[in-house]
Amino acid sequence: MSESADIIMFERGDYVSFANCGLPYHIGGDIESRDALLLQTPQSFKQRFNVDVRVRSNVEAINPLAQTVTVRNLDSNECYQQPYDKLLLSPGAKSIAPAIDGLSNNRTFTLRTLPDMDQIQTLIDRDQPSHATVLGGGFIGLEAAEALRQRGIDVALVELGPQVMANVDAEMASPLHQELADHGVDLRLATALMSVEDNGDSLALKLSNGASLTTELLILATGVKPETELAEQAGIALGANGGIKVNSRMETSITNIFAAGDAVEHVDLVTGQPALIPLAGPANRQGRIAADNMLGSDKHYKATQGTSVCRVFDLTIAATGSSEKALLKAKRKYEKIYVHPMNHAGYFPGATAVSLKLLFEPNDGVILGAQAVGKDGVDKRIDVIAMAIRAKLTVFDLEEQELCYAPPYGSAKDVVNLAGFVAANYLRGESDICQVDDVLAPNPQQVVLDVRNPPELINTGAIEGAVNIPLDSLRERLNELDRDKEYLVSCMVGLRAHVATRLLINSGFKAKNMTGGFKTYQMVLAAKAVTS
């Protein structure tokens, strides 16, 4: 933006512009060259952008009155004052380690920086460990577990909560649990690590359920929190969640000091509430806006919607906007539907299902959030819905959206359209829905009706207490039904139950479609099984 500005960048570590997001993939071997993770060097920054990059330089204090920072050169161990006109704080976040005895040992690491990665690599190369443990099932823990499995190491994944990937709802995470197990990950959900004992060539881990694990490598992936010490010491205001508070111009509470990235609190696009959303896309865009404003522009960062994606072996999970959990917490009204259509035309080889959960406003249909899991095409659908959420569109807009269709890519009615159809049908009162929880505890006036074919029940399982009448004989067997009852109708994914529900309603019965069918039922039950 400016040739005349003197720009200095301080970094306490050895590297700038490194791709943290690539760290697990280098451990796993997908990214072969370590150098590939270094996108820019101090030299290239100097040459191309005339930026004076000072690595191994720890900023120890900010002195807002003097408009200086105190910097320690970590090589000479000397301190100096560096004056500034404008200051950008982007210290990022730091890994949180749980308060457990015995974590300080040379087999336990976090995974945030290149040196972290190097240490893990060194241990693996040196010891050829046969067993490693990952603590925490967020995206970094999942990526780490996969990377270790790719290196042929047995992996235990210990997670305190009842699910991995806490930013999605439990039932949507449950296919990941199966996937992890299928790839040999020893998954311990709803389990805390209690203590660690260093036995030299291994660690003895004690778990909350009384079990113990002998492991040679322990990776802590229990989340991050904003690096705010410097800011706090300088008297910069923090927000409700403990991140640096900024306005939409990325200005902190102190004049001439800006902040961006994992260290700051974002406004959540859907709830309007402050939130910590430590992701690279927002960090990059906030940095760009802050820089422009420091040079006199007036640009605004609006809000973060938390669009995120994670590869878990052959599955992809992605989400955007609010989860159901988040909406419950924010006391927002919502409705939800599930669909499980194919990622592309079913008649084209290689089609796989995308399981999608859509959350929306019950009154006007405004989309609040979406989560999807499947083998292929998951990120695409979430990106499309992310755009719709940003534009404050409704489920009715998804219904009519025109997306790329040719057999290898999608369907004439795409996953996104179908989610729109189902939600819009419900909101227009054309097809009432119920949830798995309703089917699990029907009231005396309700009957659960499964319209799948008998072989399907045998092959994939039946719903306890459900009456079975296959859709294609329903019209002839209406006389078996009771007009005083309400039918909670289920099939495999919700399509046949929709047709059955319409048929029943049009024939004078009361009926609701259990949204997402037996597939959702299984996902919900699997999630419930963890805690029960």
Place this chain on the structure above:
Amino acid sequence: MSESADIIMFERGDYVSFANCGLPYHIGGDIESRDALLLQTPQSFKQRFNVDVRVRSNVEAINPLAQTVTVRNLDSNECYQQPYDKLLLSPGAKSIAPAIDGLSNNRTFTLRTLPDMDQIQTLIDRDQPSHATVLGGGFIGLEAAEALRQRGIDVALVELGPQVMANVDAEMASPLHQELADHGVDLRLATALMSVEDNGDSLALKLSNGASLTTELLILATGVKPETELAEQAGIALGANGGIKVNSRMETSITNIFAAGDAVEHVDLVTGQPALIPLAGPANRQGRIAADNMLGSDKHYKATQGTSVCRVFDLTIAATGSSEKALLKAKRKYEKIYVHPMNHAGYFPGATAVSLKLLFEPNDGVILGAQAVGKDGVDKRIDVIAMAIRAKLTVFDLEEQELCYAPPYGSAKDVVNLAGFVAANYLRGESDICQVDDVLAPNPQQVVLDVRNPPELINTGAIEGAVNIPLDSLRERLNELDRDKEYLVSCMVGLRAHVATRLLINSGFKAKNMTGGFKTYQMVLAAKAVTS
């Protein structure tokens, strides 16, 4: 929607609910089973939906006053009158054959229906042809050419226009020409078929450039036009482009007669003009709306944006909204930029470039259209932009859009963001751009400046008449430049030229970035080479 309505469906062919879009993929062998193309049968429609499907029943006339249709049973050859309360016309489109002598022979086919496909398959199985010719390079022609290559047949593709895939702009189609050639397709652009002579075991084709071809199979893929004979005879109004005219409720000019699909004219979302857009997604959604309205709903189909995608061997090409050609024709003001970023993090293996062209309003930045070509992730970006166009968003919205990012899926600054950055930088006056055409014909006050490194010029080619100063030495070599000139700056994709342009502007020079860099330059030149 209704159990009480009597629903009859007439189809002159043998099949209903077949997947036309799958026809080329069955010929090519991707879709092995012919049955996979039959999604529903008359029996399944009857059983599930209580619809009376009458195949081999040609509707010969509509009698609006009597509210009947005249139907000929093609087996008994008898006619009968069928009364209706509401009538839906969805006769689709028919293949246009060019007015050429000799097309009636048993080696020449269109590809619209299952019987068409069967005939082509039969000929291939029987004759094992070594050479086939496809006439027309639209998506059906391209898919047919690929299918025939997959069967090991030599293929000539003859196209009247200077490019294949006429719905995108010529420079965006040019990578397809290379891809076709690389896969052994003998591509004859800007070439007409003049005559066909049947020699029994082969056809002799005469081309407009004097060349001739001996071929054993000729597939006509020269476009479709709406099936409107029935409608015209009944006095139903047609639109400006010759399709059936409908309102947003899908009603024709005659009460109680609705129409949907390839036979009708759509409103183009971007230009607001009537247009023929024969695609399966719009057809499916229109049918759904028409059906609901016939049963008393009041639903509206808004507009079609022409989102489309085609696989051409290892490339994908996709588009949404208006092309530059279409905007020129509609006399709409527009601006355009090009970017060529990677489909996912460059440091993650397998990254490939997505070449994207974005068209937008010069005043307010409203997105008008987008086209993309590449190996992977093309459909995703076009789908995201399709959603943005539908919501009437601007390039500034693309700039801040939050999309799925993890190394295997995207980048912290996704392709879509980057396109937004470049367009928004231009509109805000932060980075002026110029086009390849400007660089091809600079005025005397302009100097073309290439900021790539010398080895790149040797390896990929130089821009004629350009001065070469690598970006990383530009700052030291500013004294070689002239403040009275305007520099048209180019690099490989536009990134380094952007940095150079900013550097020059901030140092008091006049400069513009040639959008899309040398990659776009090559695409434009390749497109121009066809016609020159």
